[in-house]
Amino acid sequence: MTDIQAAPAAAPAEADVQPAIELRGISKSFGPVQANKDISIRVMPGTIHGIIGENGAGKSTLMSILYGFYKADAGEIFVAGKRTEIPDSQAAIAAGIGMVFQHFKLVQNFTVLENVVLGAEDGQMLKPSLAKARKSLTRLAEEYELNVDPDALIEHLSVGHQQRVEILKALYREADILILDEPTGVLTPAEADHLFRILDNLRREGKTIIFITHKLREIMEITDTVSVMRRGQMTATVKTAETSPEELAELMVGRKVLLRVDKEKAAPKQKVLEVENLRVVDDKGVERLRGVSLEVRAGEILGIAGVAGNGQSELLAVLGGIMEGEGHVRVNGAELPLSGRHADGQSRRRRGIGHVPEDRQHEGLIMEFQAWENVAFGYHHDPRYQLNPLLMNNAAIREDTAGKMERFDVRPPDPGLHARNFSGGNQQKIVVAREIERNPDVLLVGQPTRGVDIGAIEFIHQQIIRLRDEGKAVLLVSVELDEIFSLSDRIAVMFDGRIMGERLPEETDERELGLLMAGISEEPDQPEWQAVDEQLDRKEAQAAGSDPAGGE
Amino acid sequence: MDRMPGWADAVLVPLISLLLAAILSALVILAIGENPIDALQLMVEGTLMRSAGWGYMLYYATNFMFTGLAVAVAFHARLFNIGGEGQAMIGGLGVALVCLYIPFPHWTLALLGATAGAIVFGAAWALIPAYLQAKRGSHIVITTIMFNFIAAALLNYVLVNLLKPVGAMDPASATFPATTHLPSFQDMFATADTPLFRGSPANVSFFLALAACVVVWLLIWRTRLGYEIRSQGFSESAAKYAGISPVRVIVIAMLISGGLAGMMAINTTQGEAERLILNMTEGAGFIGIAVALMGRNHPFGIFLAAMLFGFLYQGGAELALWTNIPRELITVIQALVILFTGALDNMVRMPLERVFLGLRRRDAR
């Protein structure tokens, strides 16, 4: 904080250019909580302006004010140099501001075209509007690489495509200023890359983009200028080219942050988790795991890399007792049932498997439960949590929770607070504390730092490594390659329900893993049809009475 | 952050809803040329100023507590059990069979037996929709509502063809033996000098309902089962992660719900009519939905809401007795209260929330 002063965004040379958006002295509080405090920011036209900050720093509030969802308690908004009141989102659209929310606001069973037109129809008749929209959609698609089938139903589109529809919606309403709120949170790396290309094209066409994120890598990659927010205040605005991730992290968190995790070399011991030929077919009859085999030893972290949706979730789900599967799974040499009554989460926990699920909001936690109730979640049969055979000992659980909150630095350390009122990082700390303090032999970890702020990421990574150092087996699934590299002792890559290959982190690089993630193996396994052909050849040869052509 | 204090949510919202319903009812009464103040006075005097009035109010409240709790338990597992009516009818059948065919030496044993009968029969009636929901995904709202009709038809068949004494006009069972007679409040509290609760139907099952409130509270917030029910209700995917079987929780929650709904029959069938009659539920299964909504699915709230609806029912009877307000209009007034406290809850909550936020903002400055 002290060594970097809030630098004015506009360099003297640009001083005569009107900012596309200027906020002056914006303040907003919710009851006693000051979400935004005297925030001023200038966004120059034709640039990508990043706003970075930890969860709860006030980024979303600020953008909600700009988009007319909240009314600021104090401050002024200037659009293209003109003071503008934005009482609601209609006014924001009229002022040329478009917003792409983290959670899309699309009608699932409407087509792309209908969603784009919805709320921006000309007149009573729908047909001319649709025709007009179709034309401009085609144009926009060409200009900005925003290709989406106009007649596809939203529910049939991938997340990345749905996001494009949101952008198209804003552009169709002739937005010059586009706000994107954590746009990459839901995207695969490839989708994120494509999004960045789109943003680049938009910038080239003179659009102004405000890009909200908590990921430093993205800021460095795409933005021109970056503003850092912390606890409702704007701590700095700097040129991206003139800063570094370390500096930004420090500005965000308010202290020095280690971006790489320090860890000792692993000392793997006996096999703890063995998976053999695991197969899973989902409700729709699609085969999600096609014979996965792997092993994790005591004292090592096996990282599973892969683009989301290639079976990693199902792997965790089967091991965690959420889904049923076929094959063999052994923990400490003992076979685990993979279907039936004894293949549930309770049985897995009894067998020493802890599980930090990929989706803490829908699996790991119950948002409507208080923190202490969540600490008992999955372990509510624990004898220590019982008062007598009938009643639970809520006081004991609260006490246990208070201890965990202290040890894992959960803030605020209030066991009675509902889970939804914690920030993403603190929610995740509650889950990690619950699972790690059970001292499991195997810890399954899915996307441990998704939607988690930098300060908490560092802490959670340290806890996982500490567990490894205590001689436990850790199976880590993450779509963030950085995370895989910094935590894993071995890396396995999954593609289309199979393990494409295993690498040691020190002997591979992102390029090689990226190829494996895309299903391209450097030493390709023989495709099945070739094997069949060979067999046939062999049979023909045998029939002809000669020796088999191909030796083994 | 954007919330109002808990007390306002729990107390102020229902009170304001009630007030709005009262104002609208007053306008309706005015419109047909009666005096709403007099009407209210009549309701209060006829219900709260006489012990017999209390006796009726508590009798109705007993029904509503049981059915309200039934709806609430299911709702904690996010199951909307609208089948309380049918479960109560079949529960009544259980009560009647136990009371008619098992010779009890004393009413306490008869109460135990009838309770068991009510629970088993009511729960059994909830079992099929529960199974269909858990295993087949058939929506519980649809199945329970259909089971209400089947229950009515079944009860009718049993009464007309099997239980009705020869020569009787009523589709009703024979009167239960005297040893199954539950002590009414009159039996318990009236003395020769002070004839309390004279002729009113409130009986010992009121205390059973109070006990049920406490047990349900313990169940939901103090037991593992309640914890699992709430987990399942909030998030099925999370429950699965925790190793809580949705099938098991759905079935058990519905069994408890059906058992509670069935228990209402102890009050009406064993306590009041002392025989099984066709019209034994009188819509209490449906009122239970409103009671649970208004009581925020919390046993204490349900107790208060049940008392309120008990008051409205008894007060409605007073209006019918002493005024020319037609019967249909009394139903309209009761419906207004249900509408405002149940269905239009958000209409009151949202503006109130805004008021609170506004106040807080001013404080913060």
Place this chain on the structure above:
Amino acid sequence: MTVMKSFLGAAATLALCAGAALAEPALIYDLGGKFDKSFNEAAYNGAQRWADETGNSFRDIELQSEAQREQALRRFAEAGMNPVVTTGFSMSTPIANVAGDYPDTKFVTIDGYVDPEEHPNVKSILFSEHQGSYLVGMLAAMASDSGTVGFVGGMDIPLIRKFACGYAQGVKAVNPDATVIANMTGTTPAAWNDPVKGSELATAQISQGADVIFAAAGGTGLGVLQTAADEDILSIGVDSNQNYLHPGKVLTSMLKRVDVATYDAMTAGPDLETGVEVLGLAENGVGYALDDNNKDLITDEMKSAAEEAKQKIIDGEIEVHDYSSDDSCPALSF
């Protein structure tokens, strides 16, 4: 409201004087409600006639729930209303429960039966519906060309079987070879008010050859009468005189004088004689309706045959079997 106020005042005075001289009568309708175009409405008409003629007033209530039966009885009794007249057999059990607590109040149950030995202050009024039905059965058989007549009952209870049985006996008395088709609308109270089902049953019976149909089914009967008129056959009404509903199409109506019973009870006032009263042909409690609307349908022969049978029943020469006496019927099987 004024009625109520004056009443409350009166009630207070009464409570003080403990006298019964000023007593108003009260009327409690069964769950069907006051204006059911049938049974309850007949009681209301009788009470209203009494009020108009004497200039006095009475209080009445439409019940909403089962528990209110006893409540209404008690509240009226406590308020000094006397007598308390009730309609429908469902009131007999509550009256039996309550009567002992209010020995000075007279209770009347129309269609219900309360043991007079146990409850000396209760009057049970029953009707010999089988006798009236016998007469309309005779008329039906005489009017029928096809030799097939119909009966549509409301809710399947012994009372309605009593109607049907008397009717069938009358038919067979005229034409032993005649066919009687009897249907009940349902087994729940809803069967009293389902004109659509009544119409369906009538159509079905017509297709089986019936050309006279007797409807003893409350509101359901209106559908029967309508269909009969539409299909140009004859029908027979019940309880009140329903001949006017379709003049020239309704052969006659089996009268059950609930209105008279109510009127008489109110006229007698607190001095009402209690006990069980059975109103039959002799007491003019039941009968068949003859007016301008059906004078062309009932020939002199038919009338004299009916009158002769009526006299014989009164004299005891003809014994019409009462279904409810032994739950069986010699002329009709259900």
